[in-house]
Amino acid sequence: MKFEAVTIKDIARELGISTSTVSRALRDSYEISAETKRIVLECAEKLHYTPNPIALSLKEKRSRSIAVVVCEIANSFFSQVINGIESIAYNKGYNVIISQSHESFEREVTDLQFLASRSIDGLIISVSSETENMEHLKKLFYKGLPIVFFDRVSEEMDTHLVMVDNFNSAYKATVHLIENGYKTIACLTNSAHLSITKERIAGYKKAIEDSGELVNEDLIKYCNHGGVHADETEKAMNELINLEKRPDAIIGLSDKLTTGALRFLQKQGISIPKEMGLIGFSNGEFTEFLNPSLSIIRQPAFKMGQTAIELLLAVIESKRPVQEFTRCVLETELIVRDSTSRNK
Amino acid sequence: MKFEAVTIKDIARELGISTSTVSRALRDSYEISAETKRIVLECAEKLHYTPNPIALSLKEKRSRSIAVVVCEIANSFFSQVINGIESIAYNKGYNVIISQSHESFEREVTDLQFLASRSIDGLIISVSSETENMEHLKKLFYKGLPIVFFDRVSEEMDTHLVMVDNFNSAYKATVHLIENGYKTIACLTNSAHLSITKERIAGYKKAIEDSGELVNEDLIKYCNHGGVHADETEKAMNELINLEKRPDAIIGLSDKLTTGALRFLQKQGISIPKEMGLIGFSNGEFTEFLNPSLSIIRQPAFKMGQTAIELLLAVIESKRPVQEFTRCVLETELIVRDSTSRNK
DNA sequence: TTGTACGCGTTATCAC
DNA sequence: GTGATAACGCGTACAA
Numbered sequence: 001m002k003f004e005a006v007t008i009k010d011i012a013r014e015l016g017i018s019t020s021t022v023s024r025a026l027r028d029s030y031e032i033s034a035e036t037k038r039i040v041l042e043c044a045e046k047l048h049y050t051p052n053p054i055a056l057s058l059k060e061k062r063s064r065s066i067a068v069v070v071c072e073i074a075n076s077f078f079s080q081v082i083n084g085i086e087s088i089a090y091n092k093g094y095n096v097i098i099s100q101s102h103e104s105f106e107r108e109v110t111d112l113q114f115l116a117s118r119s120i121d122g123l124i125i126s127v128s129s130e131t132e133n134m135e136h137l138k139k140l141f142y143k144g145l146p147i148v149f150f151d152r153v154s155e156e157m158d159t160h161l162v163m164v165d166n167f168n169s170a171y172k173a174t175v176h177l178i179e180n181g182y183k184t185i186a187c188l189t190n191s192a193h194l195s196i197t198k199e200r201i202a203g204y205k206k207a208i209e210d211s212g213e214l215v216n217e218d219l220i221k222y223c224n225h226g227g228v229h230a231d232e233t234e235k236a237m238n239e240l241i242n243l244e245k246r247p248d249a250i251i252g253l254s255d256k257l258t259t260g261a262l263r264f265l266q267k268q269g270i271s272i273p274k275e276m277g278l279i280g281f282s283n284g285e286f287t288e289f290l291n292p293s294l295s296i297i298r299q300p301a302f303k304m305g306q307t308a309i310e311l312l313l314a315v316i317e318s319k320r321p322v323q324e325f326t327r328c329v330l331e332t333e334l335i336v337r338d339s340t341s342r343n344k
Numbered sequence: 345m346k347f348e349a350v351t352i353k354d355i356a357r358e359l360g361i362s363t364s365t366v367s368r369a370l371r372d373s374y375e376i377s378a379e380t381k382r383i384v385l386e387c388a389e390k391l392h393y394t395p396n397p398i399a400l401s402l403k404e405k406r407s408r409s410i411a412v413v414v415c416e417i418a419n420s421f422f423s424q425v426i427n428g429i430e431s432i433a434y435n436k437g438y439n440v441i442i443s444q445s446h447e448s449f450e451r452e453v454t455d456l457q458f459l460a461s462r463s464i465d466g467l468i469i470s471v472s473s474e475t476e477n478m479e480h481l482k483k484l485f486y487k488g489l490p491i492v493f494f495d496r497v498s499e500e501m502d503t504h505l506v507m508v509d510n511f512n513s514a515y516k517a518t519v520h521l522i523e524n525g526y527k528t529i530a531c532l533t534n535s536a537h538l539s540i541t542k543e544r545i546a547g548y549k550k551a552i553e554d555s556g557e558l559v560n561e562d563l564i565k566y567c568n569h570g571g572v573h574a575d576e577t578e579k580a581m582n583e584l585i586n587l588e589k590r591p592d593a594i595i596g597l598s599d600k601l602t603t604g605a606l607r608f609l610q611k612q613g614i615s616i617p618k619e620m621g622l623i624g625f626s627n628g629e630f631t632e633f634l635n636p637s638l639s640i641i642r643q644p645a646f647k648m649g650q651t652a653i654e655l656l657l658a659v660i661e662s663k664r665p666v667q668e669f670t671r672c673v674l675e676t677e678l679i680v681r682d683s684t685s686r687n688k
Numbered sequence: 689t690t691g692t693a694c695g696c697g698t699t700a701t702c703a704c
Numbered sequence: 705g706t707g708a709t710a711a712c713g714c715g716t717a718c719a720a
Contacts, residue, residue: 023700054698061349073426074629118397118439119396259629364690365690398712399696404714
């Protein structure tokens with residue numbers, strides 16, 4: 001059941017030399033004669049020697065693995081981010097360990113505890129929608145674990161952040177709805193305490209106000225689990241369509257919520273974009289082919305992942321403590337399609 | 345930059361006792377007095393002691409981590425399988441390390457080499473579309489690494505396999521097209537050497553033959569990278585629609601190919617299902633809301649993941665060498681929607 | 689009941 | 705140019 005691990009000792013015994021010589025020869029040390037190196041290398045080849053990374057980790061106090069915690073990998077945005085992370089991590093010889101919180105704070109805490117106990121060298125995280133208290137992360141951070149936040153960030157620690165221009169993205173999308181003649185724009189969003197929620201809601205409100213209207217809080221529905229459970233979105237949507245003044249457009253402030261709204265409207269037979277306009281954040285691959293094709297705000301997910309891992313590795317591999325942290329804000333793309341063209 | 349790792353040594357020093365006493369006290373050994381245990385536990389708590397898993401791994405020769413290799417995680421089928429794997433692995437205290445081959449044989453080999461060198465305890469894999477030669481896997485397998493294949497399996501090793509009834513699934517889907525009046529049914533599929541391709545193609549052919557028709561090989565297009573590059577699918581589709589006898593239906597034998605075909609037909613303005621019927625394997629979440637809604641063959645992906653990890657952990661944790669291996673075949677679900685109802 | 693010594697695989701630091 | 709030894713953190717056989 002186990003690898004019959006060939007070690008440096010086996011080579012040493014086979015060749016009748018010491019382990020230190022073997023070690024040095026394998027590492028191509030200058031103090032070893034060319035001849036000895038040749039023999040050792042040959043023997044290592046023959047025995048299929050592979051160094052044991054665990055022994056190395058024990059010595060070096062690093063595992064060359066980093067953890068990524070997201071709420072859900074079966075979500076295009078996050079899987080694209082992970083692709084970005086992975087594309088760079090593997091080239092640099094790091095393992096990526098992926099963990100899902102499923103939007104549960106409890107799960108996030110236990111996962112993190114587990115990961116930390118497995119000696120990860122660093123962490124990239126987008127916190128769960130339930131996460132308000134950051135103590136679990138602070139504890140790790142002040143113990144010396146390098147952390148990079150992305151998407152749903154926390155400003156409570158002095159570290160790197162990678163996000164998009166949430167305010168502007170929501171602003172642009174809302175303005176787009178207004179310009180297309182929608183009057184009563186409702187908003188489906190995540191937990192109120194999340195960074196992305198605050199910023200996006202602020203953008204939405206600003207756009208409403210700039211158009212000379214008053215913000216109606218009844219039109220803002222908070223889904224505390226980001227729509228991972230369909231009934232959450234359904235409940236919110238039901239409340240919206242039963243309002244005295246029924247909204248004529250919806251903006252979904254995250255992937256699951258946007259598609260959840262679409263799903264709901266389709267089931268109810270409410271026509272998009274005639275009866276109800278729909279736009280939202282989404283990195284889904286098929287928004288273009290949905291019925292109707294969906295207007296979206298697309299985040300540069302792959303790029304976000306790359307940025308996050310680059311920042312993290314820089315911290316991990318830095319000799320001296322890192323003092324300067326960046327707050328990296330990327331641009332989103334507004335893609336206009338049929339779901340918001342009222343006159344179609 | 346490092347965890348200031350508290351070790352049992354620190355506790356021993358603090359308490360003026362030996363490390364072995366500490367070790368035993370922490371493991372609640374019967375030979376330690378209740379009083380000593382209390383003191384040690386208290387001190388461990390105070391110092392925020394956490395055991396070093398790397399040292400443990402070195403001793404126990406196991407890392408409590410398993411690797412999953414798939415072609416792409418940004419693919420609903422695979423992310424659902426991974427969810428299934430992860431749901432059980434974490435409960436049992438195993439880390440899941442995910443690696444993507446991106447349908448490249450070379451990448452698969454280097455990834456695997458890397459993973460093996462990091463001392464994984466087991467492997468769950470769906471091979472890349474380029475993988476014909478299994479030597480890299482055999483080498484690891486005969487070295488003692490427990491392996492479970494799923495989806496794209498290899499029968500060259502005596503180990504657990506988890507798959508769906510590919511033959512029947514393709515057969516049912518093809519029959520469905522025939523029954524709906526489609527006459528010339530083309531087939532978009534993966535590399536010819538993959539297990540899933542062989543079985544699915546066989547089911548497709550059988551259905552054609554059972555209907556009294558002859559199989560036309562020109563109607564079968566092999567995409568050697570499973571459609572990860574859009575141009576691959578486009579090329580195949582172009583060839584199909586330019587055939588002298590243009591097919592009136594397409595069956596996609598994998599997720600990317602099915603949605604790729606849809607994308608192509610939409611762009612070309614070929615109407616589905618009138619001009620061209622479309623059905624295929626897909627675990628996408630929005631096939632229902634595509635335009636037109638897509639008839640699909642859905643695999644029990646989550647269940648497949650769970651099955652695979654359960655089989656793998658059984659092997660890993662078995663005391664004696666496992667001799668009996670299962671060939672687990674699950675059923676798929678045929679979901680009929682608009683893309684195959686010719687008279688709509 | 690507790691302590692000593694060793695081994696897991698590797699490398700760095702001495703000594704020869 | 706090469707060998708012996710200690711150290712990384714932990715568990716355990718053996719000694720006391």
